[in-house]
Amino acid sequence: MRMNDALLGALLLGFAGWVWWLTTFFPSFPGQDYGPNLFPRILAAGIGFCALVLLLRGLRQRAPLLVVEGWMAQPRRVVSFLLIPLASLAYILVSDPLGFIPTAFLLLLGLFLWFQARPVVALPVAAGMTLLVHWFFAGLMRVPLPRGVLDSVL
Amino acid sequence: MDPLIEAFGLVFDPFVLAVIGLSAIFGMFVGAMPGLTATMATALLVPVTFFMPPVPALGAIVTATTMAIFAGDIPGAMLRMPGTPASAAYADESYAMTQKGQLNLCMGVNLVFSVGGGLIGVAVLIAFAPLLAEVAINFSSYEYFWLACLGLTCAVFMSNADPVKGFLSLFFGLLLATVGIDPAAGFPRFTFDDVNLMGGVNFIATMIGMFAVSELMRGAVTFDLATKAVPQAVGSLFRGLGEVTRRYWLNFLRGSAIGTAIGALPGAGADIAAWISYAVAKRFSKQPEKFGTGEVEGIVDATSANNSALGSAWIPALVFGIPGDSITAIVIGVLYMKGMNPGPTVFQENPQLIYAVFLIFILANLIMFPLGWAAIKSARQILRVPRNLLLPVILLFCLVGSFAMTNSLYGVVLMLAMGVLGWVMEEHGIPIAPLILGLVLGEMLEQTFVQSMIKADGAFLEFFSRPIAGSLGVFTLLIWLVMLARGFRRAPAAAPA
Numbered sequence: 001m002r003m004n005d006a007l008l009g010a011l012l013l014g015f016a017g018w019v020w021w022l023t024t025f026f027p028s029f030p031g032q033d034y035g036p037n038l039f040p041r042i043l044a045a046g047i048g049f050c051a052l053v054l055l056l057r058g059l060r061q062r063a064p065l066l067v068v069e070g071w072m073a074q075p076r077r078v079v080s081f082l083l084i085p086l087a088s089l090a091y092i093l094v095s096d097p098l099g100f101i102p103t104a105f106l107l108l109l110g111l112f113l114w115f116q117a118r119p120v121v122a123l124p125v126a127a128g129m130t131l132l133v134h135w136f137f138a139g140l141m142r143v144p145l146p147r148g149v150l151d152s153v154l
Numbered sequence: 155m156d157p158l159i160e161a162f163g164l165v166f167d168p169f170v171l172a173v174i175g176l177s178a179i180f181g182m183f184v185g186a187m188p189g190l191t192a193t194m195a196t197a198l199l200v201p202v203t204f205f206m207p208p209v210p211a212l213g214a215i216v217t218a219t220t221m222a223i224f225a226g227d228i229p230g231a232m233l234r235m236p237g238t239p240a241s242a243a244y245a246d247e248s249y250a251m252t253q254k255g256q257l258n259l260c261m262g263v264n265l266v267f268s269v270g271g272g273l274i275g276v277a278v279l280i281a282f283a284p285l286l287a288e289v290a291i292n293f294s295s296y297e298y299f300w301l302a303c304l305g306l307t308c309a310v311f312m313s314n315a316d317p318v319k320g321f322l323s324l325f326f327g328l329l330l331a332t333v334g335i336d337p338a339a340g341f342p343r344f345t346f347d348d349v350n351l352m353g354g355v356n357f358i359a360t361m362i363g364m365f366a367v368s369e370l371m372r373g374a375v376t377f378d379l380a381t382k383a384v385p386q387a388v389g390s391l392f393r394g395l396g397e398v399t400r401r402y403w404l405n406f407l408r409g410s411a412i413g414t415a416i417g418a419l420p421g422a423g424a425d426i427a428a429w430i431s432y433a434v435a436k437r438f439s440k441q442p443e444k445f446g447t448g449e450v451e452g453i454v455d456a457t458s459a460n461n462s463a464l465g466s467a468w469i470p471a472l473v474f475g476i477p478g479d480s481i482t483a484i485v486i487g488v489l490y491m492k493g494m495n496p497g498p499t500v501f502q503e504n505p506q507l508i509y510a511v512f513l514i515f516i517l518a519n520l521i522m523f524p525l526g527w528a529a530i531k532s533a534r535q536i537l538r539v540p541r542n543l544l545l546p547v548i549l550l551f552c553l554v555g556s557f558a559m560t561n562s563l564y565g566v567v568l569m570l571a572m573g574v575l576g577w578v579m580e581e582h583g584i585p586i587a588p589l590i591l592g593l594v595l596g597e598m599l600e601q602t603f604v605q606s607m608i609k610a611d612g613a614f615l616e617f618f619s620r621p622i623a624g625s626l627g628v629f630t631l632l633i634w635l636v637m638l639a640r641g642f643r644r645a646p647a648a649a650p651a
Contacts, residue, residue: 001581019329019344026341026343027339027341033612036339039332039600043325046321047325050318054322057318071376080374080375081371084371084374084545085573085574087549088566088570091566092563092566092567092570100554104553107549111546115374115377115541115543116542121543125547133550136202137201137558141202142205
């Protein structure tokens with residue numbers, strides 16, 4: 001999925017303006033000419049300039065506003081694609097209440113099965129990888145992975 | 155104690171050697187799997203090495219990347235799919251050799267000249283880094299400002315992408331670096347009252363998102379596409395190598411020299427080294443018409459170049475704290491985490507650590523020989539690892555890795571956001587590497603800029619007052635001019651379309 005340069009440029013121009021607007025709330029210090037807003041403003045101007053070039057170039061090219069690749073018409077591929085960010089989102093939402101071990105196991109198992117692994121393979125690999133990662137990061141590296149529902153057991 | 159002897163003690167320690175061995179296997183695997191890159195291997199390694207002392211942590215990164223850049227050649231020759239972007243320049247050529255029945259020769263050449271090129275890059279690193287450090291010790295904020303500018307400009311200039319989009323990515327990275335408490339005045343910028351953002355944008359979680367999650371999203375779309383049958387390398391890999399070496403030793407030296415030079419340039423790494431040296435080989439070949447038909451000549455140049463670029467990329471990273479490519483950008487992050495801030499002083503304060511890195515580089519290139527041989531021989535098994543199991547497992551590593559970098563879900567949220575952003579950027583032809591370099595160098599660039607402005611009291615000409623700063627400044631401005639001119643020339647050409 002690709003926006004045309006003109007649309008992309010227009011969006012980025014808006015973004016640059018927003019960044020500049022945010023810098024107007026930065027305090028200035030008396031006697032100090034180069035305050036915290038100087039550098040971000042230079043960058044906002046840079047982004048704005050590049051966005052303008054893209055916008056002008058895009059207007060001249062007259063390309064379609066949005067180009068969509070072939071796979072986006074195939075629901076199965078779209079779901080596969082979306083599953084990666086959605087699985088991450090699910091991890092963010094449930095890992096704390098549920099705990100790392102159940103979350104990771106279900107996440108791996110679900111993805112394995114969606115990607116057409118056989119259940120005989122998917123189940124043991126999901127369980128094994130979950131325990132391995134937990135052992136390595138929580139056990140060896142002392143990363144405080146959330147315990148969740150298994151708090152009393154672990 | 156002599157720092158060199160101390161360095162030997164640090165490296166030849168059972169734990170460090172075990173870490174190096176495991177990282178070597180990990181690097182071979184990641185490099186040989188198409189779709190998993192050396193940069194991704196490094197980003198995923200950082201959380202694992204987070205709690206280790208500096209030497210094993212750096213050793214793991216050095217070894218894994220050295221292996222991955224070589225291993226990327228294997229699927230290039232066998233499946234016409236480069237394992238890492240650094241092998242893309244000659245994947246077609248290698249595959250053509252395989253189809254002519256010269257798989258063994260192709261793999262032998264790749265292995266031997268990768269080791270050779272790698273060692274040349276390391277030799278240059280060992281010879282020049284300490285010398286440069288002695289010069290750099292007298293640098294002021296002006297020099298560092300121009301060096302950072304030059305490094306960032308090179309990142310845009312050397313990439314194949316549209317310069318406007320390259321600069322866009324760069325500015326965005328620099329802007330991300332301003333998130334958090336402002337270093338000069340202590341004012342929180344762009345934090346939206348979020349406590350996590352006060353500490354800034356975590357750089358490793360960003361890398362994992364940009365280089366791994368976005369790659370997984372792309373991989374998920376094509377997970378079920380059948381892979382071709384993997385040909386097996388039977389027999390000796392080294393037959394005919396003597397003949398190749400006799401005919402093309404000059405190509406080997408030229409490729410290594412180009413690779414070393416490009417690697418040492420801030421902002422350009424192994425993949426660009428391979429493209430350029432392959433093009434140079436074709437340009438100066440006696441039989442350029444044979445390129446693309448399975449001719450070993452260009453492969454000798456390019457496979458030496460990408461491995462030699464790896465070592466020399468550490469020169470600007472160690473001496474100035476300016477990354478030579480996206481891998482050393484991560485290395486710089488790791489150095490800061492380990493409290494050995496890169497810069498000329500590290501050569502005086504911790505010379506044993508620097509020597510240890512040199513030793514590991516040599517060691518990594520030497521063990522590449524047997525391990526690379528084993529990887530070629532077992533390529534069929536490695537490439538048979540099902541992608542439908544691999545993708546979810548890597549995603550789990552990404553999740554846990556970015557969690558470990560912040561010990562909170564903030565890292566995971568950041569990783570997800572950056573993964574989606576990275577995918578959108580790549581879809582629009584906006585390169586990711588300049589953003590990463592901007593994020594790493596942003597604070598240094600802003601600090602040296604504001605410091606210099608205060609020192610000069612706003613007189614920008616002061617930025618050119620010292621000889622080295624002046625030359626660096628003029629050079630940087632020249633590159634900017636060339637890019638502007640190119641941009642203007644390109645614009646009318648695009649108009650009639």
